[in-house]
Amino acid sequence: MNAIEPKPQRWTAFANDYGMVLVLLFLIAAFSVLTLERQSSTGADAGHVVARNIIATHGTSGTVVVVAGLKPPDEAFLREATDALKAAGVTVAATIGGKPADARRTIEHVLQEGHSIDAIAATGDAANWSIYDRIESVGSDKCVSAAPTLWPTFAKSENVLNVANQTAIYAIIAIGMTMVIITAGIDLSVGSLVALSAVATAVFIRDTGAGTETGVGLMIVGCCVGMGVCALAGIFNGAMITRLGIPPFIATLAMMLMARGLARRLSDELSIQALPASFTWIGGAATFGIPNPVILMVVLYAVAHFVMSRTVFGRYVYAVGGNAEAARLSGVPVKRVTVVVYTLCGALAGLGGIVQSSKLGSGDPKLGLMFELDVIAAVVVGGTSLMGGEGRIFGTLIGAFIIAVIKNGMNLMKVGAPEQQIVLGAVVLLAVLVDTLKRRGTAH
Amino acid sequence: MVNTVDTAPLLKMSGIEKSFPGVQALSDVSLKLHRGEVLALMGENGAGKSTLIKTLGGAHQPDAGTIEIDGKRVDLSSPMAAIEAGIGVIYQEFNLIPALSAWENIFLGREQSGLLVARSDERSRAAALFERLGVQVPLDVPSRQLSIAQQQLVEIAKALSQDVRILVMDEPSAALTPLEVEKLFGIIRELRSQGIGIIYISHRLDEIFDIADTITVLRDGRYVGDAPASEMTRRLLIEMMVGRSIENEFPKQAAEIGDARLVVTGLCRGAAVRDVSLEVRRGEVLGLTGLVGAGRTELVRLIFGADTWDSGQITLDGQRLNINSPRDAIRAGICLLTEDRKTQGLVLCRSVRENFGLPNVKHLSVFGVMQQRQERGAFAGYVDSLTIRIPHQEQLAKNLSGGNQQKVVLAKWLQLNAEVLIFDEPTRGIDVGAKHEIYQLMNELTAQGKSIIMISSELPEVIGMSDRILVMHEGRITGEITDVASTTQENIIELAINS
Numbered sequence: 010m011n012a013i014e015p016k017p018q019r020w021t022a023f024a025n026d027y028g029m030v031l032v033l034l035f036l037i038a039a040f041s042v043l044t045l046e047r048q049s050s051t052g053a054d055a056g057h058v059v060a061r062n063i064i065a066t067h068g069t070s071g072t073v074v075v076v077a078g079l080k081p082p083d084e085a086f087l088r089e090a091t092d093a094l095k096a097a098g099v100t101v102a103a104t105i106g107g108k109p110a111d112a113r114r115t116i117e118h119v120l121q122e123g124h125s126i127d128a129i130a131a132t133g134d135a136a137n138w139s140i141y142d143r144i145e146s147v148g149s150d151k152c153v154s155a156a157p158t159l160w161p162t163f164a165k166s167e168n169v170l171n172v173a174n175q176t177a178i179y180a181i182i183a184i185g186m187t188m189v190i191i192t193a194g195i196d197l198s199v200g201s202l203v204a205l206s207a208v209a210t211a212v213f214i215r216d217t218g219a220g221t222e223t224g225v226g227l228m229i230v231g232c233c234v235g236m237g238v239c240a241l242a243g244i245f246n247g248a249m250i251t252r253l254g255i256p257p258f259i260a261t262l263a264m265m266l267m268a269r270g271l272a273r274r275l276s277d278e279l280s281i282q283a284l285p286a287s288f289t290w291i292g293g294a295a296t297f298g299i300p301n302p303v304i305l306m307v308v309l310y311a312v313a314h315f316v317m318s319r320t321v322f323g324r325y326v327y328a329v330g331g332n333a334e335a336a337r338l339s340g341v342p343v344k345r346v347t348v349v350v351y352t353l354c355g356a357l358a359g360l361g362g363i364v365q366s367s368k369l370g371s372g373d374p375k376l377g378l379m380f381e382l383d384v385i386a387a388v389v390v391g392g393t394s395l396m397g398g399e400g401r402i403f404g405t406l407i408g409a410f411i412i413a414v415i416k417n418g419m420n421l422m423k424v425g426a427p428e429q430q431i432v433l434g435a436v437v438l439l440a441v442l443v444d445t446l447k448r449r450g451t452a453h
Numbered sequence: 454m455v456n457t458v459d460t461a462p463l464l465k466m467s468g469i470e471k472s473f474p475g476v477q478a479l480s481d482v483s484l485k486l487h488r489g490e491v492l493a494l495m496g497e498n499g500a501g502k503s504t505l506i507k508t509l510g511g512a513h514q515p516d517a518g519t520i521e522i523d524g525k526r527v528d529l530s531s532p533m534a535a536i537e538a539g540i541g542v543i544y545q546e547f548n549l550i551p552a553l554s555a556w557e558n559i560f561l562g563r564e565q566s567g568l569l570v571a572r573s574d575e576r577s578r579a580a581a582l583f584e585r586l587g588v589q590v591p592l593d594v595p596s597r598q599l600s601i602a603q604q605q606l607v608e609i610a611k612a613l614s615q616d617v618r619i620l621v622m623d624e625p626s627a628a629l630t631p632l633e634v635e636k637l638f639g640i641i642r643e644l645r646s647q648g649i650g651i652i653y654i655s656h657r658l659d660e661i662f663d664i665a666d667t668i669t670v671l672r673d674g675r676y677v678g679d680a681p682a683s684e685m686t687r688r689l690l691i692e693m694m695v696g697r698s699i700e701n702e703f704p705k706q707a708a709e710i711g712d713a714r715l716v717v718t719g720l721c722r723g724a725a726v727r728d729v730s731l732e733v734r735r736g737e738v739l740g741l742t743g744l745v746g747a748g749r750t751e752l753v754r755l756i757f758g759a760d761t762w763d764s765g766q767i768t769l770d771g772q773r774l775n776i777n778s779p780r781d782a783i784r785a786g787i788c789l790l791t792e793d794r795k796t797q798g799l800v801l802c803r804s805v806r807e808n809f810g811l812p813n814v815k816h817l818s819v820f821g822v823m824q825q826r827q828e829r830g831a832f833a834g835y836v837d838s839l840t841i842r843i844p845h846q847e848q849l850a851k852n853l854s855g856g857n858q859q860k861v862v863l864a865k866w867l868q869l870n871a872e873v874l875i876f877d878e879p880t881r882g883i884d885v886g887a888k889h890e891i892y893q894l895m896n897e898l899t900a901q902g903k904s905i906i907m908i909s910s911e912l913p914e915v916i917g918m919s920d921r922i923l924v925m926h927e928g929r930i931t932g933e934i935t936d937v938a939s940t941t942q943e944n945i946i947e948l949a950i951n952s
């Protein structure tokens with residue numbers, strides 16, 4: 010053979026390393042432009058602005074009613090506006106979060122009590138309600154609201170956090186799947202393991218603890234049980250593959266069926282809801298304004314990246330997937346590495362199940378249906394080759410977000426679910442096509 | 454040469470240029486081939502031989518230059534056009550469909566219409582072709598069940614069935630045993646007498662003088678020179694290929710040979726390895742040879758723990774070893790440079806640095822974390838001392854030439870500082886310059902007191918580099934040659950075929 014070594018051109022190297030990041034940034038920019046619209050003024054910032062305006066025009070001696078709707082940002086508006094007005098010494102006669110009829114009733118009640126209303130601090134939506142003109146001595150001209158802003162619905166902080174929160178579970182499971190696919194394997198059982206973990210944890214808490222009153226310690230033991238069961242399932246997968254030579258596709262397909270069945274049997278096909286607040290905190294609460302699953306995801310990705318790029322284990326995983334025989338002849342314990350990878354994948358699916366059930370507040374045997382496909386799609390879109398030996402952990406994170414952003418963007422643009430499926434299928438196809446072309450380009 | 458008085462040669466290539474992105478593969482290459490002539494096309498890896506024959510086979514289009522057959526210019530724009538022009542190319546990797554029989558492969562794509570009659574006609578035509586070659590090949594079994602030599606015969610028959618006048622063979626002897634090579638040469642001589650022009654590529658120098666009428670040498674994509682084989686010497690040929698003078702093809706420096714280190718007793722595995730006992734001493738190169746399939750590779754794989762053995766015992770420095778896997782062997786200080794570096798030696802899709810570190814992670818990591826600076830430093834040392842040509846350490850192993858790949862594999866085992874090094878065909882497919890460096894490395898290792906087992910099918914290499922030679926036949930050791938200096942290739946072949 011001739012030693013004609015194709016020199017990698019700089020732009021292809023760049024595209025290989027950062028291509029997916031660019032795609033993600035492009036999608037974010039595109040959806041930001043497409044969802045650019047007038048945002049009704051609500052939320053904490055709007056509340057602050059309204060309070061300041063009222064103090065500026067009416068001074069601090071007046072009486073004010075604060076009105077907003079029922080959405081989460083409306084609560085923030087109410088809290089912020091009320092606090093700011095009270096802090097300045099303004100009398101807040103009522104703080105109303107509700108429907109127009111509720112607001113009318115409360116305002117009339119305030120008037121009957123002898124208050125005069127100088128101004129109504131309202132969100133953009135609430136200021137457009139028609140109720141004010143129907144109440145004597147109040148008019149819509151008394152409404153003060155912040156000027157509407159032009160801002161992409163997609164890029165609103167609550168939407169961004171929402172996307173991240175929804176992606177976190179897929180992304181966490183995809184860490185294990187990335188490792189499995191790098192070893193040139195596949196794990197179809199992760200979706201079922203999500204359910205098994207959720208049910209096992211919930212059943213343990215129900216039967217050994219005191220349901221909703223279960224202490225934190227026992228709750229943690231319960232989570233360990235859930236993850237442990239899934240890790241065992243992973244060991245079983247790995248053993249079938251390495252000891253008996255069953256192809257990963259078949260071994261994990263069998264586990265997918267068995268684990269789902271086990272979850273249904275364990276739970277008697279019921280959703281188990283008696284779970285303590287400490288458990289629902291894991292997936293349902295936020296720390297420093299960031300949803301807990303997102304924090305967990307970021308930490309796990311940092312650890313996984315370090316493991317895969319800097320440790321002996323990571324080196325072994327890539328070698329096993331790239332050429333198992335050459336790895337074995339170089340002293341790599343191929344079977345052990347493979348079992349550990351499937352075990353990790355199982356345990357991470359179990360963790361995903363705990364986060365998911367904690368978020369929903371129930372251990373449900375129907376959780377995680379078809380998760381395996383979404384997770385595999387994230388890994389593939391993230392640039393990991395199904396041939397094994399190649400792929401990056403952070404690529405998978407990008408892949409998971411590309412899929413999530415496309416879904417969310419289409420939702421915001423009111424694209425129907427069937428069309429969304431078609432688009433997502435095309436995206437997966439495109440990602441594999443890029444991988445194939447890259448391969449062909451370097452196949453000399 | 455049957456026909457040198459011809460005015461127009463059978464094939465004339467002149468001024469051939471071909472470049473790939475970043476590489477000038479061929480520049481101003483010319484070549485002349487006459488009827489009934491065997492032309493050896495020689496050159497190191499990367500000299501442009503493969504590119505030149507791909508141009509001839511219609512797989513590559515030259516950027517400039519002309520190709521004439523019988524004085525008429527031809528345009529070889531596709532493999533089909535080359536076949537129509539009477540050119541048959543047998544590449545190193547055969548193009549047979551494994552599931553189809555010999556005769557089905559021969560007529561693949563040119564089947565005559567009609568069912569049974571045409572098929573039996575094709576089958577008898579195939580039989581006639583093999584008869585013309587004077588060989589017997591099972592006609593009806595799937596090609597995958599044929600030996601490499603038989604598959605090659607199918608390729609030759611296929612070319613003949615297309616009425617080729619020019620037959621190009623790329624390293625046809627690489628996977629053949631000495632006996633099979635002899636048979637192949639008989640066939641080549643027969644074809645020559647039928648007036649076919651043959652271009653023959655090989656890295657085995659002794660073959661060239663055996664079979665070729667003329668020798669054309671390429672170096673770095675350029676034509677260096679040609680000469681009748683009778684006027685060429687081995688030394689001159691090597692110098693033309695390498696571009697500098699090489700004092701000694703086998704620069705053997707015998708080290709002081711000490712006590713036995715690795716002792717193998719009664720090792721068995723099925724029919725492949727039968728009751729083999731051997732020992733390797735300190736500072737010794739033990740040559741292990743025999744025909745392909747004699748059980749040499751199988752034997753060293755057992756010693757290395759790559760396969761499991763039925764019975765036997767292995768000791769190193771008097772200590773009994775319990776080897777169940779390559780991992781155990783590596784821990785004990787035994788390493789194996791495998792015959793096939795692409796499928797067994799390297800993880801091709803990973804970087805050379807990662808490949809280098811793979812067996813050495815124990816010494817290059819702390820608490821399971823790779824010490825990358827240490828790894829880079831260690832590898833950089835070998836890149837220098839073995840002159841591995843890579844742009845950077847992150848280069849993927851698959852992008853290296855054969856010689857450089859072999860050096861990366863060597864580097865990873867040298868770093869391990871193993872006591873017993875087993876080299877299975879260490880110089881196969883490697884050019885003369887790199888071969889020389891590997892031989893010198895073997896000298897250094899034995900000078901340090903290491904022991905080497907070297908498997909090789911190239912008898913000059915076995916004789917040139919070994920301190921002692923063991924010959925295998927059908928899984929057994931059938932001979933030992935202690936006086937290597939006065940042995941001959943014929944001696945070894947006799948032991949190898951165990952007559």
